[in-house]
Amino acid sequence: MNYILQNHDYTDDIVTTIMMFYPNEKYTQPTDTNEPCVISALQDGEAVAAYRKDGAATAEIHIKTDVSNEHSVRFALRTAVFRCLMQIKPIKAPWGTLTGVRPAKLVWKMWGEGLTDAEVYRSLSEDYFVTDEKISLAMKVAKSEKRIVENGRGKIGMYIGIPFCPTRCLYCSFTSYPLDKYEKKVDLYLDALEKEIKFTAGLIENLDLESIYIGGGTPTSLNEKQLERLLTMVSKNFKKPLEYTAEAGRPDTINLEKLRILKDFDVSRISINPQTLNDETLEAIGRRHTVSEFYRAFELARQAGHDHINTDIILGLPGENESHITNTMNGLERLSPESITVHTLAVKRASRLKETLENYDLTDFDLMEKMLDITAKRTAQMGMQPYYMYRQKNMLGNFENVGYCKQGCECIYNVQIMEEQQSIIALGAGGSTKTVEKTPQGDKIERIFNVKSVDDYITRIDEMIQRKEKGLEILKNE
Ligand code: SF4
Numbered sequence: 001m002n003y004i005l006q007n008h009d010y011t012d013d014i015v016t017t018i019m020m021f022y023p024n025e026k027y028t029q030p031t032d033t034n035e036p037c038v039i040s041a042l043q044d045g046e047a048v049a050a051y052r053k054d055g056a057a058t059a060e061i062h063i064k065t066d067v068s069n070e071h072s073v074r075f076a077l078r079t080a081v082f083r084c085l086m087q088i089k090p091i092k093a094p095w096g097t098l099t100g101v102r103p104a105k106l107v108w109k110m111w112g113e114g115l116t117d118a119e120v121y122r123s124l125s126e127d128y129f130v131t132d133e134k135i136s137l138a139m140k141v142a143k144s145e146k147r148i149v150e151n152g153r154g155k156i157g158m159y160i161g162i163p164f165c166p167t168r169c170l171y172c173s174f175t176s177y178p179l180d181k182y183e184k185k186v187d188l189y190l191d192a193l194e195k196e197i198k199f200t201a202g203l204i205e206n207l208d209l210e211s212i213y214i215g216g217g218t219p220t221s222l223n224e225k226q227l228e229r230l231l232t233m234v235s236k237n238f239k240k241p242l243e244y245t246a247e248a249g250r251p252d253t254i255n256l257e258k259l260r261i262l263k264d265f266d267v268s269r270i271s272i273n274p275q276t277l278n279d280e281t282l283e284a285i286g287r288r289h290t291v292s293e294f295y296r297a298f299e300l301a302r303q304a305g306h307d308h309i310n311t312d313i314i315l316g317l318p319g320e321n322e323s324h325i326t327n328t329m330n331g332l333e334r335l336s337p338e339s340i341t342v343h344t345l346a347v348k349r350a351s352r353l354k355e356t357l358e359n360y361d362l363t364d365f366d367l368m369e370k371m372l373d374i375t376a377k378r379t380a381q382m383g384m385q386p387y388y389m390y391r392q393k394n395m396l397g398n399f400e401n402v403g404y405c406k407q408g409c410e411c412i413y414n415v416q417i418m419e420e421q422q423s424i425i426a427l428g429a430g431g432s433t434k435t436v437e438k439t440p441q442g443d444k445i446e447r448i449f450n451v452k453s454v455d456d457y458i459t460r461i462d463e464m465i466q467r468k469e470k471g472l473e474i475l476k477n478e
Pocket of ligand 1: 164165167168169171172173174175176216217218249250
């Protein structure tokens, strides 16, 4: 879809709104004025959106705005485009004009401004066009997060990335390298990571480390010796956090010994992710493990003493419908994990799925809605509540990812990373550190990036350390 901006440059606001109506397309400035095009303009104190075809406007919306207030201008520009395109191509938009990653954060903001629950509800419904069901979800999540966010004030979190996996999944856009090609690099990677861990430990020794999250990739792709080495580095350099998670995402990387090593090093939460409990889908998405391997991995984890296990699933995987999701939920119910994270498939730019999109019939809105409904009902029957949530670009049906858990089994790290009230230091290739500085004008968020490529991370580790030294200066005043 083409677009033209006039008198403003809020490209991201406009393109993400257009994406809701025209997903998985190219969004470009037109070269031919007769091509269909969305025009977003700021003129005479108004946000104006028009849809133009064959040189003539076929729909046009004007919204008054306070041009001196950036928030108000962006809100009006997005709303104008949304309402204009609703006339041209009506869609079901459960989250209305909300294009951001964290809907619960908006609830927090409104509470912070003194709005009551009823006023928050009204605003989400009338100003943002969010459906009743999603408002209720956002408010439940925001309430559940409140306690965790408040308990974590003045503390920090940590992410450590292990960017290796047995194979690359169809939908993956993470920093992840297949082990068959990168096996020889793993020890060099751990050498570099050790340097970064030691240096960072010196920088944060006086800070209160609330959570550590070892993710990836798949940390359990490391062999037993490497896993032990990694966990030793962590325990030697950092105080024991309140919560210590390690992803053991791929069942084909897990054995009893690795699970025992995780337990011995006081890892308090692990995540074993089937994504689906249907073998033909697992094969189609390139996971290279079976449903029975997942069951076995889960049982071994219980045998090793893990009493806090999360399982991730994805809705909208190729060929799946309600019966597949019911089957997946039946299997999970038998295992009784402490939490289940339900993802909606997103077509991410760096994924194989995006490259080969023409080979797939993406799940439509109605089916996605039914499948989400099944997971919401089944998790409730399992005694779980939604406790965190986020959205991504290009999610099927513009829905959301939701973490459900049994009482007291919330993942602190997941909540803190979403709500951005706490600094989170990220180590390893692709790590993106976020510092949150409390100022009289509000929270000031800065990021420090590590390079994504494993090879660059290994050769440029001293530069990564220098970036951290400079960027984490701010934490000394905490
Ligand atoms: S297991 Fe996760 S990180 Fe690894 S390839 Fe699959 S989606 Fe990517």
